[in-house]
Amino acid sequence: MMEIAVIGKSDFTTGFRLAGVRKTYDVASDKDLEEKVRACMSDNSVGIVVLHADDAKRLPAALQKIVDESVEPTFIAIGGREESGLRDKIKRAIGVDLWK
Numbered sequence: 001m002m003e004i005a006v007i008g009k010s011d012f013t014t015g016f017r018l019a020g021v022r023k024t025y026d027v028a029s030d031k032d033l034e035e036k037v038r039a040c041m042s043d044n045s046v047g048i049v050v051l052h053a054d055d056a057k058r059l060p061a062a063l064q065k066i067v068d069e070s071v072e073p074t075f076i077a078i079g080g081r082e083e084s085g086l087r088d089k090i091k092r093a094i095g096v097d098l099w100k
Contacts, residue, residue, distance in 0.1 A: 002047025005073070007036045012052050030058050037063065037075075046073045053077040
């Protein structure tokens with residue numbers, strides 16, 4: 001069973017933790033953020049990684065490209081205007097456009 005992981009500041013991850021997401025990672029710096037993203041990419045049990053859109057923009061350009069193109073795990077940035085990309089990410093992850 002694939003799990004959901006959430007990476008971000010504690011005020012972002014707390015709601016997910018309360019909702020039952022077990023893999024939540026609080027980060028305090030850009031370096032910590034990058035380390036947690038890379039750790040989730042190498043964790044075979046993680047199928048979806050949720051980030052705040054602002055945090056996703058703070059990743060180094062090369063890592064942002066990897067995150068944007070990653071299918072497994074699928075990275076989803078929420079908050080701000082990045083949510084419009086959610087449809088494309090879901091379509092790429094499962095191969096079906098759920099909105100059609």
